[in-house]
Amino acid sequence: MDLRFRGAEPSPEERAAVDDLLGPPGTAWDGGVRTDLDLRVAARAEAARDLLLPALHAVNDRVGWISEGALEYICRRLTVPPAEAYGVATFYSLFSMEPRPKRVLHVCTDLACQARGAQGVRDRVAERFGPPGKDWHESPCLGLCERAPAALALEAGQPHRAEVYAPATPGTITTVTGAAPATNGHAPGVTVAGETPVEDAVPQAGDPGLVLLRRVGVVDPASLDDYRAAGGYTALRRAFDLGPAGVIREVLESGLVGRGGAAFPTGRKWDAAARQPDHPHYLVCNADESEPGTFKDRVVLEGDPYALVEAMTIAAYATGCAKGYLYVRGEYPRAVARLQHAIATARSRGLLGDDILGKGLSFDIELRRGAGAYICGEETAIFNSIEGHRGEPRSKPPFPVEKGLFGKPTVVNNVETLVNVLPILERGAQAYAAAEPKLFCVSGAVERPGVYELTFGATLRELLDLAGTTGTTRAVLLGGAAGAFVTDLDIPLTFQGTRDAGATLGSGVVLVLDDTVDLKRLLLRIAEFFRDESCGQCVPCRVGTVRQEEALHRLSRRVDDSDLVLLREVGQTMRDASICGLGQTAWNAVESAIDRLGVFNR
Structure with missing residues (x-):
């Protein structure tokens, strides 16, 4: 061009x-x-x-x-x-600059789906429609891990349509090029078919002890009145009573840290942004959860969208933001539709816009759809994507609270982090800290995959007892592709507990693997994922992810000590010298599989 x-x-x-x-x-x-x-x-x-x-x-x-x-x-x-x-x-995988059919199938071949038979689905599609190309694509994680293996058909038109196949089987997948799906009635501009009730992804749905998931499956996600009857907007009213400084003080005292994986104290971030003299301030909600095995944010967005709208409003009030951007994965059509409806309804009822609840607060939310780029989950890559540039991370410092979106002070939090603010204000910081909730995405060889809510300090074994393992558990991948394999089920599920075990809690991924899973193929898929998703901006990641994949291909055929040495050198270089977390963590899972699971032992 x-x-x-x-x-x-x-x-x-x-x-x-x-x-x-x-x-x-x-x-x-x-x-x-x-x-x-x-x-x-x-x-x-x-x-x-x-x-x-x-x-x-x-x-x-x-x-x-x-x-x-x-x-x-x-x-x-x-x-x-x-x-x-x-x-x-050309940066985004959901766009095409070449002619293609209006209806395109995306077959997930990522970790959770691979562990549940995605290869058979992929082979059947290839048998019928030929190799991946215009009609269908091999896709990274679609965020439907509780119903793996999964596929998503996207069809252009007015309105554009989406159809979910989950679980997809070699039998059902033959219908993917069929007639257009029926409308779901959630919002104009997009129709979604093939979805199941969102509460099916929450095995604990209806449990009165739930905090973050208490409304999922109980309250109509489209009804603002139902949301308010179930305690909605109580937290915002208390925020107005406390004032901006009081809200930040509560969040600081609660000990809330970011749930995206970095675990940075949320109150410190808010306080730093609020103190910046440069204006305007911006709020960005990172709903681009692309880590393979992660789907908790999708469940919250689909099952309790008003909670996020309220939480973003509170964050904006505390940090002085008049505009918020909600950046959602392009692979989440139902979440997008429900959020569009929730934002429009809140705006029409005076809960977004000027003078919210008569308190003088002016704040509004603009929804932005991603287009298939894992790297846009990185906080500064989101800024570039929203601003109309390639979604490449920026060097830090300066940090987002100083110069973020459009060069202005910006607060970035993910969905789970933000919705935790509601119980903090509803219950008080001390009561919240005494039983702090955390969401976990459980998939793989379990009887009841889904999103689980536990308090920090519960062990991995307690979580798996809830989910019910099937067969012999060989290993558990914590934190997704950027995480690590563990075999000790008594690890406490806290940020420090997993760190002490040489793993990471990350975004809450818990992928259970039994003896039927080919670990060499799984490691190759992880390497392919990072190779594909590297933005290519920095040499250690751009070259290192390719060299890692090449070495794993050779090792899968013949174990050679020189390749193992090369893998460690490449992995350490990526960890030490990459600009962002993608390159810094691309070696983690491979390293843990070699050292703890003995994948390439002679």
């Missing part, structure tokens, strides 16, 4: 998709029809590069792929150089 425009024209359908999002162009200078006035006066619309990702989605959702004409039209409308827009469009 050239830096200059090459004169390609969009189709009427592509033009309509962009205009529906941005409104009609004002002049020929931003894509409109040329008039005599345009020949005498040069006028440029204000640059709006941050709408590049939504504009790409608009075309991809309507047509199924993004032509050169559509890309050039988007660039004219947003004042973005074509070469840069091309770099963004």
Whole structure:
């Protein structure tokens, strides 16, 4: 793609998709029809590069792929150089710059699905439709791990559609290119079929002792009235009573730390952002949970969306943010639909917008869909994605609380972290700290996979007793692809407890593996995942992930000590020198499998 425009024209359908999002162009200078006035006066619309990702989605959702004409039209409308827009469009796996069918199947071949027979599904699809390409793709984790193996069909149109196949079997997968699914009635613009009740993903649903999951399966997720009747917006009212400083003090005293894996104290982050003199401040909710085996945020978003809207409002009040961005995985169509509905309803009822509850707070939320990039789960990569750049991490410092989104002070928290703020304010910091809840995503060789809520300090064995293991447990992968394998089931499920055991709690992934799982193939899948998802910005990660995969391919055929030495050298280099957590953790699971499970012992 050239830096200059090459004169390609969009189709009427592509033009309509962009205009529906941005409104009609004002002049020929931003894509409109040329008039005599345009020949005498040069006028440029204000640059709006941050709408590049939504504009790409608009075309991809309507047509199924993004032509050169559509890309050039988007660039004219947003004042973005074509070469840069091309770099963004090709960064995301859900977009295509080549013609393809409107209906495309994504078959998950990641860890939880691989452990539950995804290879058979993949082979059947390949047998019927040929190798991966235009009609179907091998996909990283779809966040449907409790129903593994899974597949997702996305169909372009107006509205665009999604159909879930979970569990997918070699028999049911033959229907993926069938008729379009029926509408689900949740929100205009997207229809979703094949989904099951969200409470099916919560084996404890209805348990009165639950805190974070207490409304899932009990309250209608579409009803704001039901949410308020079940205690919704109690926490926001208490926040107004406490004041911004009082809210931050409660969060600090509660000891809440980030649930995305880094475990940074949330109160310290909020306090640092609130003290920044530069304005405006921004709030970003990271709902782009892409770690293989993770699906807890999806369950909260689908089953209790108003809780997140309320929690974001409280965070904004405490830190002085007037605008919030909710960045959701593109592979979560039902979550997107329910969040769109919840945000619109809250806005119409005076719970978002100007003067919320008559307290003078002005705050609103804009939902942004990701487009298939694991790296966008990194907090600074989200900023680049929202701003209309490639989703590549930024070097730190400066840290987001100083210079984040649009160069302004920014608070970034994931879904689970934010919804924990509600019980802190409802119960008080001390009561919360005495029984702090944590969500775990259990999948693999268990009888009851799903999201479980336990208090910190419970052991891995207690969690697996709830889920019910099947057969002999060979190992448990904690923390997902970026985590580590463990065999000690008495590890306390705390950040420090797992750290002492040489593992990580991470985002709460608990993948149980029995003797039927081919660990060499699983390690290869982990290596392939990091190779594919590396943004390529830094050499240690860009080269190291490829070298790691190559060495594992050789070791899977013949164990050679020189390859084991190379793996350790490459892994340590990635850990020490990579810019972000992707490269820094890409070696963790492989290292633990070699040292603890003896995968490549002679």
